[in-house]
Amino acid sequence: MLTISDSLALGQLIRSERKRQQLTQEQLAAVAGVGVRFVRELESGKESCRLGLALAVLQTLGLTVSVAARGANS
Known part of the structure; x- marks a missing residue:
């Protein structure tokens, strides 16, 4: 698991x-249903990105998100 x-x-x-999946930003944006600009900003770490769209991109890449309380045992 990655933190x-x-x-x-x-x-x-x-x-x-x-990149591991050999997708361009344009291809990922099209499949995830978001704009290319959004993918660029998300990848650059722009803090004002919308969470719902970020989750759509993660799902498109087959990644999942887990939330744990600080100090909780994994």
Whole structure:
């Protein structure tokens, strides 16, 4: 499991997985139903990105999100 603690780390994860799947930003945007600009901003760690759209991109890449309380045992 990977811990994501800020928008930059989330963006790096998304960029890495997109490239692993050999998708361009344009292709990912089309499949996820978001704009290319949104994908670019998300990958660059822009903090004002909309959570719902970010979750759609994660789902498109086959990634899931888990939330745990600080200090909770995994």
